[in-house]
Amino acid sequence: MGASCAKPVCKPLSGDFDDRYRPQRLFYPAGFAVYITLNRRKIMPAKVPHSSNVAGDFYVEDGCCTSCSMPFTVAPDLFESHPDGHCYVSKQPTIPAEVHRMTMAFEVQDVGCIRYKGQNRVIKILLIGKGEGDQIDHLDADLDLLNREVKADRWGLK
Structure with a gap:
């Protein structure tokens, strides 16, 4: 060539x-x-969490936040804003109600900066069902297939 x-x-x-x-x-x-x-x-290159995120499975990607403040509307107790306007996860969810609010934050976010890097299959399936499977860092083959099927169904391609 x-x-x-x-x-x-x-x-x-x-x-x-x-x-x-x-x-x-x-x-x-x-x-x-x-x-x-x-x-x-x-x-794709690995996503880098913002330095202010607390350690845990949920995080806000560094340099991605547009300061939309949407996560604060559903989970104000789980997010805080850095002085530069970038939001970050200030508290990891520990009870089911907090997990629910965190997954709702995935739905209202503007550009997909909130991500999940954990291994809990229930949370992964919940996020995929909400149409947020692309925000999960590591999907097993079966969940990747489920994610593609959900997206195709939502886009009317199925």
């Missing part, structure tokens, strides 16, 4: 792809390469 590139400036785009998938490289005269990865998923 390198022989088809007339200029030495033609380089493939960088990115971490799963080793099982070999993207095709298409070289264009302008000197850039484009990866076509049909039906393949790129490995």
Whole structure:
């Protein structure tokens, strides 16, 4: 494939792809390469929690918050706002009522900054059922399939 590139400036785009998938490289005269990865998923970088989050399974992603204040409308006891306007999880839910309020915060958030990194399958299934499965850091294969089915059903593709 390198022989088809007339200029030495033609380089493939960088990115971490799963080793099982070999993207095709298409070289264009302008000197850039484009990866076509049909039906393949790129490995996403790990989400970084904001430094003010308390330790636990729920967190607000660093640099993601738009200061919408929506989580405060349903779970004011679980969130606080940093002086720069970035919200963060100030208390991890410990009782079922708090878990319910935390999962409601997932539904009202504007851009998906609240995330779940825990291993509790019940909470994962609850979030998937609410259409928030993409906010879970680690989904097992069966739950990933369930998440895709729920999304397809919500989008009317099923």
